[in-house]
Amino acid sequence: MTSEAFDRAVEILNEADSLVLACHIGPDGDALGSMLGLGLAASKAGKKVVASFGTPFVVPATYRFLATDLLVPPGEVPEAPDVMVTFDAGSADRLGELAQVAKSAGTVVVIDHHVSNAGFGDVNLIDPDAAATAEIVVALLDRLGWDVDEAVAEALLTGLVTDTGRFQYSNTSPQTLMAASRLVAAGARPEVIGRHVYEETPFGYLQVAGRVLGRARLEPELRLVWSVLTLEDLGEAGISPEDTDPLIDAIRTAEESDVALLVKEMGSGKVKGSLRSRGRVDVGAIAVDLGGGGHHNASGFTFKGSAREAVQAVLSRMEPVE
Numbered sequence: 582m583t584s585e586a587f588d589r590a591v592e593i594l595n596e597a598d599s600l601v602l603a604c605h606i607g608p609d610g611d612a613l614g615s616m617l618g619l620g621l622a623a624s625k626a627g628k629k630v631v632a633s634f635g636t637p638f639v640v641p642a643t644y645r646f647l648a649t650d651l652l653v654p655p656g657e658v659p660e661a662p663d664v665m666v667t668f669d670a671g672s673a674d675r676l677g678e679l680a681q682v683a684k685s686a687g688t689v690v691v692i693d694h695h696v697s698n699a700g701f702g703d704v705n706l707i708d709p710d711a712a713a714t715a716e717i718v719v720a721l722l723d724r725l726g727w728d729v730d731e732a733v734a735e736a737l738l739t740g741l742v743t744d745t746g747r748f749q750y751s752n753t754s755p756q757t758l759m760a761a762s763r764l765v766a767a768g769a770r771p772e773v774i775g776r777h778v779y780e781e782t783p784f785g786y787l788q789v790a791g792r793v794l795g796r797a798r799l800e801p802e803l804r805l806v807w808s809v810l811t812l813e814d815l816g817e818a819g820i821s822p823e824d825t826d827p828l829i830d831a832i833r834t835a836e837e838s839d840v841a842l843l844v845k846e847m848g849s850g851k852v853k854g855s856l857r858s859r860g861r862v863d864v865g866a867i868a869v870d871l872g873g874g875g876h877h878n879a880s881g882f883t884f885k886g887s888a889r890e891a892v893q894a895v896l897s898r899m900e901p902v903e
Contacts, residue, residue, distance in 0.1 A: 589704045590690050591724045593664060599629035601662040601682065602651075605675040606635040609826075610743030610778065612669035613644050615692065615715040618737035619666065620651045622727040633658050635677020641823035646777045647739060648732040661685040667702065669714040671695035671874040692717050697865065697874045712750075712757040715740025719760045731768030738769035743778060746830075750878060751860060779827070785818030786825065793828055799837055802901045804861075806835045807842040809888045822847070829855045839902075840864060842895050844888045852891045856880045867898045 594600070602620050604612035612634070620632045632651040640649060655678050665686035671693060673680045683689050683701070691702030694717060696709035711717050715737045722729055729737075741761050745753045748761070765771060789810065797808040810825055822845060833841035841857045854871070856864035858878045865880045871894060873882025884891040 597664040601665045602632040603679045604634050604668040605670040606677040611713045611740035614736040614740030615718045616668040621733045626727045663687040666690045671698045673701045712752040713740045713744035729767045734764040734767035734769035738764040785820040788818045789814045803899045804839040806838040810845040812846045833857045844891045852888050854882045
């Protein structure tokens with residue numbers, strides 16, 4: 582990411598009267614938080630803003646405490662906006678149906694921290710060294726000179742907290758912590774973020790967690806632990822897939838493992854895989870090979886086939902530990 586790219590992004594955003602913002606499908610805390618953070622600041626700066634993500638258009642319950650008034654369903658997004666900004670999407674296809682809007686937009690600004698992102702925008706603010714896309718947005722807002730109020734700060738801090746695993750992952754840098762400090766000073770409340778993101782789940786989650794943890798399997802020669810979440814699990818517990826996001830962090834605690842894999846059934850012959858690594862294995866490379874993306878220590882992919890086939894696809898891409 583160059584200084585020229587930052588300067589060009591600042592020029593484009595300052596001159597724009599309206600903005601269309603989009604993040605990747607199935608948004609996590611960083612995708613949603615970075616998009617809402619910039620969107621709220623832009624709205625306060627006098628811009629007309631709409632924000633969205635591809636179907637299924639469902640805001641995870643975990644993040645509904647954020648200010649989401651700017652969000653509209655993807656069908657209500659202008660088809661050919663003058664300026665579109667994307668967040669945390671490693672490639673255009675990660676935008677779902679909004680990828681077509683990106684193709685039709687006059688100018689596309691891409692803000693992302695995925696090393697696999699080759700840059701699909703007219704202006705690309707891509708920094709693989711940033712802990713989160715939200716960290717790049719903090720730097721961009723500095724250059725724009727737009728106000729960071731409590732709602733903006735809370736959205737951006739959510740992005741930092743979730744993509745660093747509460748500042749426990751190796752991607753946490755001094756710059757990350759300084760950005761977090763400034764957001765707290767601007768009014769973000771860590772205790773509110775922590776409670777909603779990490780300390781609140783529907784009761785049905787406990788039932789599902791019991792099942793998923795009960796069927797966990799260890800592959801000692803690969804130092805990998807894996808488990809499967811079925812549609813039946815969700816149906817009997819009466820919860821949605823979004824409610825089960827914390828499960829991968831429960832699985833990865835097995836001390837005998839360097840890598841954790843959770844495969845979730847999605848229906849229609851597809852499954853979704855989430856991968857986590859303690860550092861020895863680049864799970865981002867595995868996910869990219871399977872059509873997904875992510876980072877060295879955290880990644881995901883969507884797989885056409887059964888859960889067991891997805892597990893085997895991951896196992897076949899790992900080397901035994903000597």
